[in-house]
Amino acid sequence: MTAMPTAPTPSPVATLSADEARRIALRAQGLLGAPDRRGGVRAMLRHLGSVQLDTISVLARSHELVPYARLGAVGRPAVEAAYWSAGTTFEYWSHAACILPVEEWPLFAFRRRRYRERNHLWGQQVDEATYQGVLARLRADGPLTSTELGGAKKTADWWDWSDTKIAVERALAFGDVVCAERRGWKRVYALAERAVPAELFHAEPTDEECLRTLVAQSGAALGVATRADLLDYHRLRPEQVDAVVADSGLVPVEVVGWGPAGATAAAWADPAALAAAPRGRHRTTLLSPFDSLIWDRPRTERIFGMLHKLEAYTPKHKRVHGYFAMPLLAGGRLVGRVDPAREGRTLVARQVSLDAARHVEALAAALREAAAWVGCDAVRVGALRDESLRPALEKLLDS
Template identity: 75%
Template sequence: MAEIPVESPSATPAAPSASAAAAPPPTVRLGADQARRIALRAQGLIGPPDRRAGAGGVLRRLGAVQLDTISVLARSHELVPYARLGAVGRRPVEQAYWGRGTAFEYWSHAACVLPIEQWPLFAFRRRAYRAKDRVWGHPVSSSAYAQVIDKLRAEGPLTSTGLGGAKKTSEWWDWSDTKIAVERALAFGDVVVTERRGWKRVYDLAERAVPAELFGQDPTDAECLVRLVALAGAALGVATRADLMDYHRLKGAQLDAVLAESGLVPVEVEGWGAPAWADPAALAAAGPAGGSAAGRGRHRTTLLSPFDSLIWDRPRTERIFGMSHRLEAYTPKHKRVHGYFAMPLLTAGRLVGRVDPARVGNVLVARQVSLDAPKFVPALAEALREAAEWTGCSAVRVEQLADESLRPELERLLG
């Protein structure tokens, strides 16, 4: 089940404001395919994988990796670097995310791992949380808050259990005063998550865990937002106003107030039907008018987590790739169309099918598979073989195939 934020201070996307409408007219016009390639390159899915930088490099490039409790082939935060680097061990991923002083968890697009360098940039959100006096509709006990801080100061990093218990009862939502207090302290920035133990958060004092040169910074809201919008633009390559808001879940007024200062360039994208902005470095790498240079380099063939930042924004995914995709894990089984954790298949820079995977012993099971066309069978086989090897499976079994006429070739390629 997905982790749920304490109380997101962000709003749903609003209509463009007068300041957004007053943006200068675009001088660069991009075709839909050019924009798609720019987006893929920005997300690290075109070109040679930077294995030396590893999972930490992926995190810094994306700026945010979403966390989720669902684990099928692996947890989503492991699938994200895998999609870009290929086989990457769990230990290097854990070290990149929770090696002390390298990253921190906070509310961004959702519950995310963020590069530690971004700690100062979320001061605006920490201040917004401090302006509230309730968590999950309950007032925060000042005595429980003080006890949490004192216990962490005296004993070092602890889980909620170590702090005194996470729940009042067995119900998942019935948080104890201690759990409410420590989550509030996390939102305020008085504590940080330093690691995960059995998927339980381990909390420590921010003053101890965040590098001093970052902990001491206190940028204004405007300074935070200018930088976050620029970083979102770099991670997206090219984006609409709604895309930019969604990346770190900003309010429309917040975005509009700083968009002109972000350094992003107004562009027009064929077929998008909305104003767009591009990262100038992404445009430069793409060549004149976002030309063919944006498509050079090896395209990854891989299965994508539904929480991958390439596709976590469903309207953007449909606009760029023509795929209407959503997570069906919380949909009643009899109403699912593509499966519990259907993963889009990416190949040659396009989304061409879906696989709902599972692991049964040492077998990777494709419980449900659909493809846009028979020509993508080799790509499907490649993605399934690589995923099986990465997860330690020695065989692949395909159960339900939307087009059974493809089975002989698929099974031959899977060997």
Template identity: 40%
Template sequence: MTAVPGPEAELSLPEARDLAIDASLPADGFPNVTAALAHLHIVQLDSISTLARAHQLTLTARIPHSTTTCIDQALYNRTEPVAFDYPAHALALVPLADWPLWAFRRRASRRRPQYPDQKTRATLFDRITAEGPLPLRRLRENTAAGAGWDWGPVKTAVEFLLWSGDLASSRRTGGQRLFDLAERCIPAEHLNDDLTDDECLTRLLTHAGTALGVATADDLADYIRIPTAIAVRLVPRTGLIPVRVQGWGPAWASKEALTSPPRRSRGPMFLGPFDNLIWHRPRVQRLFDFVQVFEAYKPAARRIHGYYVCPLLADGRLIGRADLARKDETLTILQAGFEPGAGPDTPTHFADACRSLAAATTRTRIELADSAAEPAITRRLRTTLALNGATPHGNR
């Protein structure tokens, strides 16, 4: 077993929080999608679009003056793709250059009982070879498979062939993934499984540490969805620096995070529920004393905060949350809440974050539901939204 070195730095909780925010959301942001992906290495995908797609919210939060439309143009409307879809942290966008690092998961996928048999593989490969990249609905034609969320035999086969690297997806049509032979969409210089499992994992844990800034072994493991015990074994090989964080126990920080003083020039913002900064709920609780929940898949009667809830980040804290949706040209606040002790500036921060999100999702109006919060908070928000130039409207 690799010996765990002693801590080289002591961090207070506020210092750790600043490092984490600055690592995930640098003050100056990133110039483009390629740069943001190269830093985060994983950007989660999700099919819910009530506000915007998950990857669009994550990337617009990090690329100044970007919109959800220009994000997808930068990803998919270009001659050469910049990323592929892969079950990294759930299904996610991964930079093309990282293909070799996921060889450990591709190998493991080929050993799983769900890996398609030779006949099934040959049938799918022959069709894609002949017809080119195809969406799942086309691959399901002439079969008894269901649609949508149904994991019938075709969907199961295609998803496992994506996991194993026999197929890859780097483009979309009408929002649907296009599945192609890996050798036709992954550049030849990246298309290999040469690295050992430990080499893959050590490099991925290093990337996770850079993206997180400061993290426990459990946080690093969650970033790439591996057992914590593996992260504990390998993290001493990564070059991440052992630190002690107030109330945490053993932790690790990137050299960049420790040597670059955090800067807080970013304004208030709503984080998408699949944002990298708030992926791991235990870490969010440790960093922000904030209980992050996602209730979209719960029955409506069991939801506390709403369907598509975005936490509000301002002044280095998570100070509130809102259930948000878009319809036509309007960004609608369906439900809003402030954290205890959020402070008197919270309504102003909330309004500023609404305006930024409306611009990012190309909405021209902001609407506040009459039942969004208790009457006193609703009145304050309605007033503040008006003062900040938004157009507040109640439900009609």
């Protein structure tokens, strides 16, 4: 990739308090104000720009929890239909493995070109005959899973991929193949030239054009963001953001309290986010650890004062908050954590912690709503960090 010149940073147009920045971020993420259900899940995805995928399913998979947090108890079949309808989305490497609106296909041309220049995927090589064989199968037989292509793995080891799996994932990274559907959580691979609308498939913006648009989109989804936040949203490199941010349409601001030891920090804001003060009703909900409001741990700590870590891959005896602890959002703040599970038609809060007793009502409301959404008709509370809260919590859950 050709190096791009870095534009000088202009003077800040506004100084925001940490509280103002927090509310701007919440509104930008669709978690402050009345839920905008116009366009439903697809409109939410277009605004966020990226929804992370993950294999873990407790209440539901993470990509289902993201619209639930913003839109309320939208039906899970409707969520899946919105994500996997032909020609509307695709999967690619953004913040991580993410589902993206198909309109963003041209914007990741810079990343596809980089993968092609490297000519390998995560250091794994595959012979050209296997690569072309995969493309020929998809051309002849239409969309297929890796199993249908010949098998995903050589052994039971997670990353011991077959040559066919390496080839098709390489084709996905290069843009010859696209995943626009899942069957039983398996990727369904199709030729990109058939699955992506022609006007998008043939668009080839420059690296600079891709990056400028992605930085602007990230800023709009975050509301107000530091340079590090903009880097993290689509996992861009510092020199990539530095070269385009001043020309992205975002405006420089300062945020009091975002710097080290409470100092003022430089940031960038979406001009629309500064046009009107964020007001409205706060959403009370449980958040997936992979939700874009909190997927960047340093940003989460800076905005909400919560140091949150996914402990699914931490040995059980070393976990503090549980396997899939979901932060509780209430009143525009993160006020506790719940590690959920399901046993038949009972939602089990295996481990619960709250910052203060005044949040018990919000916790009960979030648990009841989540239970109803996943088809449970009862809630049981397991370990409660402050046992003095149990009588009030169980009374609210039973009412």
